[in-house]
Amino acid sequence: MNMINRERTFITFQVGLALAALLVGTLLGPFQALEHSKIDLYPLLKPLISNYYQGLTIHGVLNALVFTTLFIMGFHTFCTINGLNRRLKWFGLAATGLGFMVLGFILAGTTMFLNQATVLYTFYPPMKATPWFYIGLTSLIVGSWMIGWSQLATLAEWKKENPGVKTPLITMGCMVNTILWQLATLGIGIQMLVLVIPWALNLTPATDALLNRVLFWFTGHPLVYFWLLPAYVSWYSLLPRQVEGKLFSDPLARLSFWGFLIFSTPVGFHHQFADPGVPVVWKYIHALLTFLVVIPSFMTAFTVIASLERAGRKKGGTGLFGWISRLNWKNPSVSAQLLSGLIFFFGGIGGIINASGSLNLVIHNTTWVPGHFHLTVATATTLTFMGITFWLVPHLSRKNLKLPKIALASTWTWFIGMIFFSLGMHWLGLLGAPRRVPFSTASYDHPSWHLPQALTGIGGAILLVAATLYFISIFATILSKEKAAAPIEIPIAEAEIEPSHTPAWLDYWKPWIILAIILVIIGYGPILIQMFGNINAVSPGFKVW
Known part of the structure; x- marks a missing residue:
């Protein structure tokens, strides 16, 4: 589909804002890594950044919330209109949603840089920020809902006009993720509107810290799959074409997406194994559901690797790994x-270890945890998104990718840097080093920490080089005055067997959505009714930093 200027501008604006958030958030990453190596460079950032925790908050919120949400909404829109070959329905609603997201970006970003919202990425009460920070994050989420409604309306109109035709996989995966997002963010929406914002506005004197944590993780872990599923969409629907192959199995890909929708939301209590006040039985139930997410994950690994292997063998690869x-x-x-x-x-x-009750107690609140999610959101998601931009930005700007060798170097440098960084963080965690600690000023130390601390700092420095190389290539492309001679291809892959042969039940949307809702009600309904019925609002607000 040749996008008209309206949709092109809409998507370009979202991707551009996302990359701006990534740029700022990523530049603070090495300061965190070096701090773990007991090297404090934050004084160099004064008065812009006054302390370690302010930098950590900005790094986490801009990268994990703002960048991902903006990029994913733009990517979803792109895949929806190109997969269905039609314009975006309810464009006015989507544009309004983008306005809300921009407002949220501005409010959250400004308050963090003013040190009025140094409450970390998880913003657990009783740490208290200015209400404008919470209003900004809520605005970001509400805006994403509105864009999602527009995407779903586009799909509904297409399905009405094409009865019996399978939804294109690239669109199906994105829309499953949109539904997952709409369902999962109910938790943080309730937290913000019912508990946090009234408390931040001093309309209520105190809040219930445990209930806030439960509602946060209602959203917090499904958020991981919201980050990952667009990467899976690319691995399934784009990567096989880019390696000159085909998707190995369309039905397996679709089934994996439905599996993620069903099992991804009622899993939050595995983040709260150490929390008192949550009955053990609910922790076990959520742990079980977390392990069930492994099934669509293995299906994804099998299907993607099979697609890649068949492509490699068609090009002459021999032997087990040739x-x-x-x-x-x-x-x-x-x-x-x-x-x-x-x-x-x-x-x-590492995720399986995190979800295991006894093993989790070994690594809970240690540096293992950020080491883990830097392998997931900071690599599986972010590095894949970087790869997507190497064709998406040229496609949107109608320009060829500039400095492709530098772009290629950025991918390998990111990979190497993350190996050093995550190895150091996991190692430190196994040795008991706590997370979210400025080690340069900590009053405790252990000789066994020194080598993994050095690895962490080295990894952070390499990642800074990688980010610099990436943005050099992207900015060179954007600022180039030379237009591409031909339209930049959207590398949508074909399946080895036509989707028309895929079982019809894999394109029935209502049963899967209803099942996902039922599991959420079972997984959270009883405990939330109990907690709201016995609310324990005794925590006043504190500004710690």
Whole structure:
């Protein structure tokens, strides 16, 4: 589909804002890594950044909330209108939603830089920020809802006009993720509107800290799959074409998306194994559901690797692993996705450990945890998104990617830097080093920490180089005055077997959505009724930093 200027501008604006958030958030990352190496460079940032925790808050919120949400909404819109080959329905609603997201970005960003919202990415009460911070985050989420409604309306209109035709996989995956997002963010929406914002406005004198944590993790862990599913969409629907192959199994891809929708939301209590006040039985139930998410994850690994292997063997790859070298490693978009998938394998293993009750107690609130999510959101998601931009930005700007060798170098540098960083963080966590601590000023230390601390700092420095190389290539492309001679291709892959042969039940939307809602009600309904019925609002607000 040739996008008209309206949709092109809409998507370009979202992707541009997302990359702006990534730029600012990523530049603060090395300061965190070096702080873990007992090197405090934050004084260099004064008066803009006054302390470690302010920098940590900005880094987490801009990267994990603002960048991801803006980019995913733009990518979803792109895949919806191009997969269905039609214009975006209810464009006015979507544009209004983007306005809300921009407002949220401005409010949250400004309050964090003014040190009025140094409450970390999780913003647990009783740490208290200015109400404008919470209003900003709520505005960001509400705006994403509105854009999602527009995307779903576009899909509904297409399905009405094309009865019996399978939804294109690239659109189906994105819309499943949109539904997951709409369902999962009910938790944080209730938290903000019922508990946090009235408390921040001093309309209520205190709040219930435990209930806030429960509602946060209602959203907090499904958020991980909201980050990951667009990467899976690319791995399923785009990457096979980019390596000159085809998708191995359309039905398996669709089934995996439905599996993520069903099992991804009622899993939050595995983040609260150590929290008193949550009955043990609910922790076990959520742990079980968390392990069930492994099933669509394994299906994804099998299908994607099978697609890549068949492509590599068609190009002459032999032996057990000879096909790997035949993939298009010189294409920065391909290398970014291949490397992100490779490192995500280890992130998945760590996730199983995190969800295991006894093992979780070993690594809970240690540096293992940020080491883990830097393998997931900071690599599987972010590095894949970087790979997507290597063709998406040229497509939107109608310009060829500039400095492709630098772009390619950025993917490998990110991969290497993250190996050093995450190895150091996981190692430190196993040695008991706490997370969210400025080690340069901590009154405690242990000789066994020194080597992994050094690895963490080295990794952070390499990641800064990677981010610099990435943005050099992207900015060179954007600022180039030379237009592409031909339209930049959208590399949508074909399946080895036509989707028309996919079982019809894999394109029935209502049963899967209803099942997902039922599981959320079972997983959260009784405990939330109990907690709201016995609300314990005794926590006043504190500004710690």
